[in-house]
Amino acid sequence: MTTFVEEIEDIVDALTDWAEEQVEIIVKVLSPSGRPYDQKSKTNQERISEYMLLRSNSQSWQDWINERANQIIQSLAASAVDQTLIEGIHPYDIALRYALDYSYRMERLINRYQNKQLGEVNGQEEKQEE
Numbered sequence: 001m002t003t004f005v006e007e008i009e010d011i012v013d014a015l016t017d018w019a020e021e022q023v024e025i026i027v028k029v030l031s032p033s034g035r036p037y038d039q040k041s042k043t044n045q046e047r048i049s050e051y052m053l054l055r056s057n058s059q060s061w062q063d064w065i066n067e068r069a070n071q072i073i074q075s076l077a078a079s080a081v082d083q084t085l086i087e088g089i090h091p092y093d094i095a096l097r098y099a100l101d102y103s104y105r106m107e108r109l110i111n112r113y114q115n116k117q118l119g120e121v122n123g124q125e126e127k128q129e130e
Helices: 004-030 044-055 058-078 083-088 091-129
Strands: none
Touching: 004 058, 004 091, 044 058, 044 091, 058 083, 058 091
């Protein structure tokens, strides 16, 4: 048997997940190529370099997460969403989940990039042996 508090927590979790999905949909619609309008795409090396600055500094991560949470709050407030509803969807939880997803995607990119470079180095060594 679940308690009232547990039911409310489940509702808040479900609402947070829904809000996160809505934010992702909006971001994809507004920037389908993954970048803001009228901005050049970054190279993989540039994206990795930016991520490495975050990866090596916990304060940078905290600042990055706070910035994303504030962006969510401001976007919802600009859309006339009530402040109590904004607080109820836990913008910081959404920002943390986004940070985890971003970190996962960047780590995969780093691994692919390193594997590609390793393959190129191994290919050059084989050519030198011949």
